[in-house]
Amino acid sequence: MKKESESRRNFVKKSVMGGIGLSLTMSAKSYGNILGANDRVNFAVAGLNGRGGGLLHAINACKDASIGYICDVDSRVIQTASKRVNELSGTDPKAFADVRKLLEEKDLDAIVIATPDHWHAPMAIMAVSAGKHAYVEKPCSHNPYEGELLMEAMKKYGKLIQMGNQQRSAPTSIQAVKDIKDGIIGKVYHGKAWYSNKRGSIGKGKQVAAPEWLNWELWQGPAPREAYKDNYVHYNWHWFKTWGTGEVNNNGAHEIDVCRWALGVDYPMKVASNGGRYQFDDDWEFYDTQIASYEFEGDKMITWEGRSCNAFRHHGRGRGATIHGTEGTIMLDRNGYTAYDKDEKVIKEMKEGEISATLNTIGRGGLDVKHMYNFLSAIKDGAKLNSPIDEGHKSVLLCHLGNIAQATGGVLHTDPKNGRILKNKKAMSMWKRDYEKGWEPKV
Structure with missing residues (x-):
């Protein structure tokens, strides 16, 4: 991945910590496509119903990020999410049902996990052990033991894990x-x-039989x-x-x-x-x-x-x-x-x-972008995670x-x-x- 200039690196850090949030002043589609593909962090989003849909928008609104992959066990939402990513970015993500297959993709840099709770920690551990960074929605674990494993995994594999408690970036x-x-x-x-x-x-x-x-x-x-x-x-x-x-x-x-x-x-x-x-x-x-x-x-x-x-x-x-x-x-x-x-x-x-939503099941708002941008900046420039x-x-x-x-x-x-x-x-x-x-x- 290309190393950016010192001035750009300082600008990114300043914008994240100070809440400048350039992403909020430009259209999501134009903002997500400023740099060439080789300069971008390639994301996957796993779990596309509810919160995952909001996080697609947050990634797309960040500079230097692309959504190359989506993953869900619901074939219906795979279709609607693919269409949505295309509308936002003009690109077609590659779709998976099985996250284990997804994590074999060599050009995947980071995964955003918005699945049901019992999948959060296991999927994040799979991701970092496969050499990917992980952004995992709260709660980061289904039980205390899994939280201890997550801390151990981040240290062992040297990849970042950020929890999606977005108010930390407000x-x-x-x-x-x-x-x-x-x-x-x-x-x-x-x-x-x-x-x-x-x-x-x-x-x-x-x-009943599963649909x-x-x-x-x-x-x-x-x-x-x-x-x-x-x-x-x-x-x-x-x-x-x-x-x-x-x-x-x-x-x-x-x-x-x-x-x-x-x-x-x-x-x-x-x-x-x-x-x-x-x-x-x-x-x-x-x-x-x-x-x-x-x-x-x-x-x-x-x-x-x-x-x-x-x-x-x-x-x-x-x-x-x-x-x-x-x-x-x-x-x-x-x-x-x-x-x-x-x-x-x-x-x-x-x-x-x-304004950020507070009571619906998606919770979409400006803080999603700020928190995702903090995660992206940590990957690219070594910025401090707001919620490691x-x-x-x-x-x-x-x-x-x-x-x-x-x-x-x-x-x-x-x-x-x-x-x-x-x-x-x-x-x-x-x-x-x-x-x-x-x-x-x-x-």
């Missing part, structure tokens, strides 16, 4: 964290994260085999423990990560969780109502309140975070932040230049620990050095999952 959030470190609200001690939505019932599924357009065997991949039911695909798998990780990881991971970042904490000492499936009597296996809390060394804590089936908002927002300190409070979300003094007077306010996998793992682990605490009695004591559960065999038995024979990820 200029307003970056500034908020800087202001917190500079003391704008005094000593910070509590982060409150929340998510509220109005999800309906998923009903009680019936066992002809779906490769059910490959869809399951690393997970133990189950018969197909008509309420699994394409979204409701989130609420089944074989494949999903519940609302705390589906959405709470974003704001819990922001709180952990703002407070400057890593692994907790104590985790508690309460809640249940209260709204509907259906197949949903996780919790539609959950309050999880995390205590850290240095007298700091995080709480998360999730309500999947009641959309009443906090502070007029369906999702967000507040950071509380001795001299005031900061409220922040994907679209900006506001700082208040102890009398609730606004002392600083910043807004993002482009060791940081991503810490935040996702908090979510896993919340679910484990909820499932095993409500309270866990953990090692603040690595987050591992102390003196609780039942809880530690949930640290790792069972895998389909021949599919267990290895580093």
Whole structure:
């Protein structure tokens, strides 16, 4: 890959860190085609329903990136995604159903993973072991063990792994964290994260034959085999423990990560969780109502309140975070932040230049481009990742620990050095999952 000039390298780094985001001022089609093909990082996108479609746009909006490959086990979405890539870039991507075949492609530089959760870590590990960089949507793992494997894999294979918690690349959030470190609200001690939505019932599924357009065997991949039911695909798998990780990881991971970042904490000492499936009597296996809390060394804590089936908002927002300190409070979300003094007077306010969606299943917006551009710049120019996998793992682990605490009695004591559960065999038995024979990820 060509080495760019020093001036261009400095410009890229400045634009990513400062949030200049040239991609937002030009059409996606023209912006994605400034340089010749030999100067571009060649991407694949795996998992094209929902979030994956939004990430196609994010890649195309980045300089020096091309979408050479797409991968999905749904033959219908392969057709629509191919057409969309052609509309965006004027090129036709090569399509795969089996990611193992995709990763054999020599000119593939990086893969973006937007599959169901049970595929995230195994696919990212496959990618880096094959010499490709990986951008993996949150949660980066289906269980804590996989998060540890991801950190090991990035070190062993020397390839980058970025988690797709795009608020880490929001200029307003970056500034908020800087202001917190500079003391704008005094000593910070509590982060409150929340998510509220109005999800309906998923009903009680019936066992039927998998549809002809779906490769059910490959869809399951690393997970133990189950018969197909008509309420699994394409979204409701989130609420089944074989494949999903519940609302705390589906959405709470974003704001819990922001709180952990703002407070400057890593692994907790104590985790508690309460809640249940209260709204509907259906197949949903996780919790539609959950309050999880995390205590850290240095007298700091995080709480998360999730309500999947009641959309009443906090502070007029369906999702967000507040950071509380001795001299005031900061409220922040994907679209900006506001700082208040102890009398609730606004002392600083910043807004993002482009609005990002917050409650739909795609979440597309300007932060996708900034976060993807950060990943691209790290590949090409050695820029610092805004969410390297060791940081991503810490935040996702908090979510896993919340679910484990909820499932095993409500309270866990953990090692603040690595987050591992102390003196609780039942809880530690949930640290790792069972895998389909021949599919267990290895580093």
